[in-house]
Amino acid sequence: MVALWTLFKKEVKRFLKVMMQTIVTPFMSSFLYLIVFGVSLGSKMNDVYAVSYLAFLIPGLMMMGLMNNAFQNSSSSIAVMKFSGDLEDIRVTPLSHHHILIAMGLGSVIRGLTVAVVTYLVGVIFYFMQFNSFLGISHPLVLIYFVLVGGFVFGLLGICIGFWAKSIENMAAFTNFILLPLLYLGGVFVSIETLPAWAKTVSSYNPVLYLINGMRYGVLGVSDEFFSMVVKDLKCFKIYLIKF
Amino acid sequence: MSQLALELINLKKSYGTLEAVKGVTLSIKPGEIFGLLGPNGAGKTSIISIITTLEKPTSGQVKIFGYDVEKDPMETKRRIGVVGQEVVNSGYFDVFEILEFMSGYYGILKNKERIDYIMHKLGLYEHRQKKVKQLSGGMKRRLMVAKALVHKPTLLLLDEPTAGVDITLREDLWAYVRELQQEGMSILLTTHYLMEAQELCRQVGIIDRGQLKFVGPTSQIIEQFSAKKIMIKLRKDRESMAHKTFLKKKDGFFEFQIPSQESMGNLFRDLSLTxxxxxxxxxxxxxxEEAFKQIVSK
Structure with a gap:
């Protein structure tokens, strides 16, 4: 456990040492998205499932920041360790492969969570300025679940890509041509209910969509119709389990 | 448990059609400094990579204090410290943090006392808050050694630890290696500085193109594969001395080169000298060095 804890601590310390790049830059982009789309354009847009567009946007941006940063954390860490020789240092120690995966995955969750919290705080300030009320968390446990799953899955994906990439260019290619399209088309800015039928079908194959809707449900208590149905089913299943 | 610190049993490693290690068998006793010598590409680093589990052997066995590196890698990893050829640049962290993390990887949570001791020993203490890129080449090498020692290994693997470093650092490092040996640590050393290997290692193995050409006491290899020079100055000077081992005359001395195991008496008798x-x-x-050249050129 000490070995796992040490690697986790190192991963967290690493991103805190380059805070400008890992926390301040995502904060700036969230700030810009919120002010341009949420506050400025959002005031001219219709409500989405009876909530303002700004409120709709906040959890989407939180999840997008979380997944993107979790991915960047582990992928850049592995790539840097691989190119600097640090990875061999770790491989000759008694750290098992499981320890490495868990520690780096959790380190990614922490970075993703930090970015999500910063985005939420900025969003709450804008929401308060616009509506003079506080945007609370509707389902904290659902939120925690999606933070952990989203951060950990994208952290592990980052490890895979970090190992696969032969150069920084390979990693940039994956981020720009696969990861970012999945994130942007995963329902951050629009509900898939507003898309044409064919686009809705294509989007349903995007795994990011479910994570973003999960986060939205955790914060707002509402999300795209299909996800609300999943939640209802889960609730019925829970009642069924409790009864029997 | 085996009494041997390290055992290589008929170790083979191939990369595709290239046989990098061809059935190497050798052993290191506890508390011994063993020199694994060979030209570039001889297979030394492949052997070290197998010992450290970075590579899998094609066949054969490696045991560290009786534990098989393939069957019990965690047990063997806990017992070894590795100083690799390449300097690792852990860009974000300072010297103390790097050593603290290294301790943690070996399961040691609070290791400040040991880290401070090693930093003092290796002259790193004053540089403990510097990042790797701020250290000189010599200091970087010392850091590599410090990293390998934080968990008190019982077998230390030094893979060309002094490549490209100045004489002062080399002497300091070897002095520390001797100290570690006196404390009971077993050491496997690869180096191209054969003079230093001769002084440090009681046992050596010479490997060439993956094949172990000689393994045994350093004194034996020198005796068996090198020649000694005898320089004689006569009371009554002569122009030359006819003998098959005669080399040259320099500053009044007649130089002869005879096999190391041969006695001087025989030469005197052949020359009819009293x-x-x-x-x-x-x-x-x-x-x-001479013995090495003899063996490798065969």
Whole structure:
């Protein structure tokens, strides 16, 4: 456990040492998205499932920041360790492969969570300025679940890509041509209910969509119709389990 | 448990069609410094990579204090410290943090006392808050050694630890290696500085193109594969001395080169010399470098 804890601590310390790049830059982009789309354009847009567009946007941006940063954390860490020789240092120690995966995955969750919290705080300030009320968390446990799953899955994906990439260019290619399209088309800015039928079908194959809707449900208590149905089913299943 | 610190049993490693290690068998006793010597590409680093589990052997076995590196990698990893050829640049962290993390990877949570001790020993203490890129080449090497020692390994693997470093650092490092040996640590050393290997290692193995050409005591290899020089100055000077081992005459001394195991008496007898004829005698023992060249050129 000490070995796992040490690697986790190192991963967290690493991103805190380059805070400008890992926390301040995502904060700036969230700030810009919120002010341009949420506050400025959002005031001219219709409500989405009876909530303002700004409120709709906040959890989407939180999840997008979380997944993107979790991915960047582990992928850049592995790539840097691989190119600097640090990875061999770790491989000759008694750290098992499981320890490495868990520690780096959790380190990614922490970075993703930090970015999500910063985005939420900025969003709450804008929401308060616009509506003079506080945007609370509707389902904290659902939120925690999606933070952990989203951060950990994208952290592990980052490890895979970090190992696969032969150069920084390979990693940039994956981020720009696969990861970012999945994130942007995963329902951050629009509900898939507003898309044409064919686009809705294509989007349903995007795994990011479910994570973003999960986060939205955790914060707002509402999300795209299909996800609300999943939640209802889960609730019925829970009642069924409790009864029997 | 085996009494041997390290055992390589018929170890083979191939990369595709290239046989990098061809059935190497050797062992290191606890508390021994063993020199694994060979030209570039001889297979030394492949052997070290297998010992550290970075590579899998094609066949054969490696045991560290009785534990098989393939069956019990965690047990063997806990017992070894590795100083690799390449300097690792852990860009974000300072010297103390790097050593603290290294301790943690070996399961040691609070290791400040040991880290401070090693930093003092290796002259790193004053640089403990510097990042790797701020250290000089020599200091970077010292850091590599410190990293390998934080968990008190019982077997230390030094893979060309002094490549490209100045004489002062080399001497400091070897002095520390001797100290570690006196504390009971077993050491496997690869180096291209054969003079230093001759002074440090009681046992050596010479490997060439993956094949172990010689393994045994350093004194034996020197005796077996090198020649000693005998320089004789006569009371009554002569122009030359006819003998198959005669090399040259320099500053009044006649130089002869005879096999290390051969006695000087035989030479005197062949030359029909007595002690009364001799004004001065100097001898120069053969070196590991000569023996190495002999073996590798075969």
């Amino acid at each position: 002690l009364e004829d001799v004004e001065d005698i100097k001898t120069e023992q053969g070196s590991l």
